[in-house]
Amino acid sequence: MKGDAGALSPGRPAERVVIRAAARAGQAVLPLAAGLALGAAVLVALGRNPLAFYSDLFSAGLFSQAGLEASLTRLAPLLLIGIGYIVAFRAGLWNIGGDGQFLMAAAVVAGTAPLLVEALPRAAALILLAAIGFAVGGGWALLPAYLRAWHGMNEIITSVMMSYVGINLANLLIKGPWRSAETNVPQTQAVPLDDLLPRLGTSSIHIGLLVALLASLAVWYALRNTSTGLRLSILGASPRLAGHAGLPVKRLILGAFFFSGGFVGLGASIEILGVWGYMRADWNPQFGLALFGLVFLGRLSPLAVIPLAFFYAVLEIGGRDAVRKASLDYDFILILIALMLITLAVSRYLNWRRTVACATPALPPPSRDQARTE
Amino acid sequence: MNKAWPAVDVRGMSKVFPGVIANDRVDFTANWGEIHCLLGENGAGKSTLMNILSGMLCADAGAIRIDGCEVIIDSPRRARELGIGMVHQHPSLVPAFSLEDNLLLGDPSGLRLRRRTVVEGLSALSSRMGVSLSPADIVGELPLARQQQAEIVKRLLTGTRILILDEPTAVLSRIEASELGELLRGLREQHLAIIFITHKLPEAVSMADRITVMRSGAVVGRFGPDELARHDPDLKQNIVGFMFGGRASSAERETKPGGPLARREGRRGAPQRVAAEPLLDVRGLTVYPGKQEVGVADVSFAVSAGELFGVAGVEGNGQRELAEALVGQRALDGGQILLRGRAVGDLGVSERRRQGMGYVSDDRWGEGLAPSLPLSLNLFAKELGEGLPGRRWGHVSRREISRAAGRVISEFEIDVPSPDVSASVLSGGNAQKCLLARELASDPALVVYHNPTQGLDLRTANAIRDRILRMAHEGGVAGVLISPDLDELLLLCERIAVLAGGRLRGIVDSALPSAGECIASLMVGAASVGEAP
Numbered sequence: 001m002k003g004d005a006g007a008l009s010p011g012r013p014a015e016r017v018v019i020r021a022a023a024r025a026g027q028a029v030l031p032l033a034a035g036l037a038l039g040a041a042v043l044v045a046l047g048r049n050p051l052a053f054y055s056d057l058f059s060a061g062l063f064s065q066a067g068l069e070a071s072l073t074r075l076a077p078l079l080l081i082g083i084g085y086i087v088a089f090r091a092g093l094w095n096i097g098g099d100g101q102f103l104m105a106a107a108v109v110a111g112t113a114p115l116l117v118e119a120l121p122r123a124a125a126l127i128l129l130a131a132i133g134f135a136v137g138g139g140w141a142l143l144p145a146y147l148r149a150w151h152g153m154n155e156i157i158t159s160v161m162m163s164y165v166g167i168n169l170a171n172l173l174i175k176g177p178w179r180s181a182e183t184n185v186p187q188t189q190a191v192p193l194d195d196l197l198p199r200l201g202t203s204s205i206h207i208g209l210l211v212a213l214l215a216s217l218a219v220w221y222a223l224r225n226t227s228t229g230l231r232l233s234i235l236g237a238s239p240r241l242a243g244h245a246g247l248p249v250k251r252l253i254l255g256a257f258f259f260s261g262g263f264v265g266l267g268a269s270i271e272i273l274g275v276w277g278y279m280r281a282d283w284n285p286q287f288g289l290a291l292f293g294l295v296f297l298g299r300l301s302p303l304a305v306i307p308l309a310f311f312y313a314v315l316e317i318g319g320r321d322a323v324r325k326a327s328l329d330y331d332f333i334l335i336l337i338a339l340m341l342i343t344l345a346v347s348r349y350l351n352w353r354r355t356v357a358c359a360t361p362a363l364p365p366p367s368r369d370q371a372r373t374e
Numbered sequence: 375m376n377k378a379w380p381a382v383d384v385r386g387m388s389k390v391f392p393g394v395i396a397n398d399r400v401d402f403t404a405n406w407g408e409i410h411c412l413l414g415e416n417g418a419g420k421s422t423l424m425n426i427l428s429g430m431l432c433a434d435a436g437a438i439r440i441d442g443c444e445v446i447i448d449s450p451r452r453a454r455e456l457g458i459g460m461v462h463q464h465p466s467l468v469p470a471f472s473l474e475d476n477l478l479l480g481d482p483s484g485l486r487l488r489r490r491t492v493v494e495g496l497s498a499l500s501s502r503m504g505v506s507l508s509p510a511d512i513v514g515e516l517p518l519a520r521q522q523q524a525e526i527v528k529r530l531l532t533g534t535r536i537l538i539l540d541e542p543t544a545v546l547s548r549i550e551a552s553e554l555g556e557l558l559r560g561l562r563e564q565h566l567a568i569i570f571i572t573h574k575l576p577e578a579v580s581m582a583d584r585i586t587v588m589r590s591g592a593v594v595g596r597f598g599p600d601e602l603a604r605h606d607p608d609l610k611q612n613i614v615g616f617m618f619g620g621r622a623s624s625a626e627r628e629t630k631p632g633g634p635l636a637r638r639e640g641r642r643g644a645p646q647r648v649a650a651e652p653l654l655d656v657r658g659l660t661v662y663p664g665k666q667e668v669g670v671a672d673v674s675f676a677v678s679a680g681e682l683f684g685v686a687g688v689e690g691n692g693q694r695e696l697a698e699a700l701v702g703q704r705a706l707d708g709g710q711i712l713l714r715g716r717a718v719g720d721l722g723v724s725e726r727r728r729q730g731m732g733y734v735s736d737d738r739w740g741e742g743l744a745p746s747l748p749l750s751l752n753l754f755a756k757e758l759g760e761g762l763p764g765r766r767w768g769h770v771s772r773r774e775i776s777r778a779a780g781r782v783i784s785e786f787e788i789d790v791p792s793p794d795v796s797a798s799v800l801s802g803g804n805a806q807k808c809l810l811a812r813e814l815a816s817d818p819a820l821v822v823y824h825n826p827t828q829g830l831d832l833r834t835a836n837a838i839r840d841r842i843l844r845m846a847h848e849g850g851v852a853g854v855l856i857s858p859d860l861d862e863l864l865l866l867c868e869r870i871a872v873l874a875g876g877r878l879r880g881i882v883d884s885a886l887p888s889a890g891e892c893i894a895s896l897m898v899g900a901a902s903v904g905e906a907p
Binding site: 224225226227229230231233234237238240241243244245246247248 | 702703722725726733735737740741742743744747751755756758759762768769770771772
């Protein structure tokens with residue numbers, strides 16, 4: 001995964017880095033273009049003008065001041081959820097319960113925010129709320145982690161089940177104890193606009209984007225250059241080697257899940273504190289699902305997920321406008337995203353065949369990876 | 375079926391795997407109505423021969439006659455059509471299915487399942503064989519012995535007349551094994567040909583009508599009904615001699631001037647076991663049997679500093695359980711492990727490692743290395759705490775790790791272009807050197823080497839052996855060398871314990887002229903001796 005690119009590119013180190021970066025960017029851009037082309041074919045088949053559609057999409061999502069700001073605002077929670085997934089996936093753990101962690105954190109943050117912003121200075125309240133979001137999201141991921149680490153239960157199933165519990169419990173909290181008396185629709189009491197996250201300059205982008213970008217950098221560094229990060233990589237690459245090497249596997253599982261859910265919860269806090277100020281019952285943006293594909297296509301790299309998540313945000317924000325103008329359903333955007341995920345995956349496969357399958361002199365016996373799939 | 379012809383007649387069968395001649399012009403005959411034991415140590419070529427017969431492997435040369443007709447067996451399906459059925463060592467039924475469903479799985483009759491036929495066939499067969507198997511039983515809930523009966527029934531239902539069993543008693547208790555013997559004798563009465571692969575001598579002698587002994591891919595001995603019926607007191611010794619060959623001479627074969635053996639001879643002159651207190655003291659070590667494992671029971675031995683202590687035995691007799699219990703990968707169910715007089719039995723892997731204990735796993739790719747990670751990370755997978763090179767204020771420099779890995783790579787002569795290639799490109803020999811380097815570079819007091827040379831070519835194997843010996847001799851690193859390779863143990867170790875059925879059957883001084891024979895007969899359960907003084 002990490003050692004494959006260097007062997008092929010010639011030249012001095014600096015040149016090599018540039019070549020490699022360019023190659024990687026090309027690997028990402030070409031398949032995205034191919035995905036757009038396939039989408040265009042579908043549009044033609046539906047009797048729409050693809051050029052008009054794409055120009056609507058990109059002007060609404062990228063090439064207009066408001067569109068760009070909306071996309072960047074959307075990027076913030078996506079990025080935090082993405083790196084949350086990466087922390088778990090790197091350790092070979094499947095945290096599928098992102099939606100439950102997200103909504104539980106959002107509900108608790110939205111429910112306690114009105115009280116806290118009133119009682120505390122703004123900065124202290126916001127930092128405390130972000131920490132609460134992190135702790136609630138992480139805490140919601142602990143039960144699957146515990147069951148996996150101590151009882152060997154499949155974390156895919158338990159985290160999904162916990163997700164359902166979380167989604168519904170969040171609704172119960174909003175419809176019950178935290179329901180605002182001022183509105184007819186069940187929702188929490190709104191935080192005054194002045195107490196929300198500060199904006200960046202004169203734009204409408206909130207500071208949460210900065211938090212998300214910093215978190216990506218921090219996670220990238222931690223996974224690469226700390227003992228714990230390397231331990232997680234080993235656990236992810238071969239759980240049996242982790243046991244053989246005497247790594248604290250149970251603690252690693254618990255920690256990976258806590259931080260995974262924690263970043264998802266942090267994403268929820270900044271979405272609530274940066275965009276909404278309250279949470280409405282039955283609100284579920286389901287950010288998590290498409291991010292699965294994106295983080296894997298970014299090879300679980302916390303840096304690669306930034307452009308991918310941004311592209312996804314542009315499609316989502318610009319897409320709403322474009323489908324309305326073309327009188328299509330929003331589902332078409334989901335099809336477009338799916339097409340891109342497919343083309344990305346195909347290009348990844350072709351690339352793998354070209355480099356690894358030919359350049360590797362000898363493969364170890366086929367039994368080597370079986371432990372990973374259990 | 376014609377009684378005049380042998381059931382199976384194999385002539386000149388050869389099969390070559392890369393680097394190994396698994397079968398070398400093997401002639402083998404099995405008759406109808408006989409139990410034929412195929413005897414030999416691990417890697418003798420027994421399973422290869424039988425896998426060829428059952429269509430799992432294609433022979434490189436040789437002819438097969440079944441019931442007098444020359445045939446080509448190019449697939450398991452063809453073997454089944456010829457009435458050949460093989461029961462493998464580990465059950466191959468689907469554990470979650472009922473017995474009935476499992477029997478239907480092999481049904482070649484097409485889309486429509488013949489449930490009634492199968493159920494009736496099962497009840498008829500089980501009453502004829504005297505076993506109680508119900509079609510509704512969930513296979514995974516049956517004891518292993520019953521699962522095996524079920525496998526045999528399954529073969530018989532699909533028309534097997536030539537039944538091959540690959541080490542069927544390896545996972546059975548003594549009573550279960552004798553029940554299996556009864557069952558097979560019953561089948562013999564029905565004129566089936568039964569081929570029984572084993573390395574257990576007493577079992578073979580008591581059950582077989584005929585014995586064929588294989589060693590290093592060739593047939594080295596045949597014993598007919600007359601010889602077996604004579605109850606010759608030397609018979610077992612004769613067979614052991616065929617199974618293991620002349621050990622002394624085969625050990626000489628690998629000796630070169632200045633080679634490993636010469637070094638050990640040099641060491642012989644030095645005073646042995648001078649330390650009053652042993653480095654490692656194992657007392658009554660017990661691990662309960664688990665799934666398809668025999669566990670270890672009441673194992674005691676001591677190893678002094680710088681000593682290489684051998685553990686011989688046929689694979690699957692508790693070696694893995696012993697190794698993992700020693701290094702902390704498996705909890706003890708009883709007994710004590712003392713390292714330098716300190717009890718370490720309750721410590722985890724990393725604590726024991728800090729006390730100076732290392733482990734070279736036998737499962738190179740399963741648990742020894744993570745193939746997808748860079749070699750440098752693999753080399754330091756056990757040192758991710760304070761011992762990691764280039765670790766400052768919690769920051770770990772990947773470049774420092776690579777540099778340190780580079781030093782280890784050149785010291786241990788691992789042949790790779792860079793420390794950052796992924797471990798999956800390593801050859802078996804280089805992978806093994808990595809495992810060795812990972813332990814030895816951390817300056818251990820004692821290393822458990824588990825099958826350190828399995829699957830390696832002779833040159834690499836000798837390099838590994840040389841390294842192990844040198845570390846013990848010059849570096850004072852004691853070792854527990856667990857290996858099924860008797861030559862290797864005789865070459866490297868002064869004392870060799872024999873593990874069979876999870877128990878230590880004895881500890882033999884390898885300097886004794888008859889050490890090889892003595893160990894060999896202990897391994898197959900033909901004799902029992904106490905510890906040599």
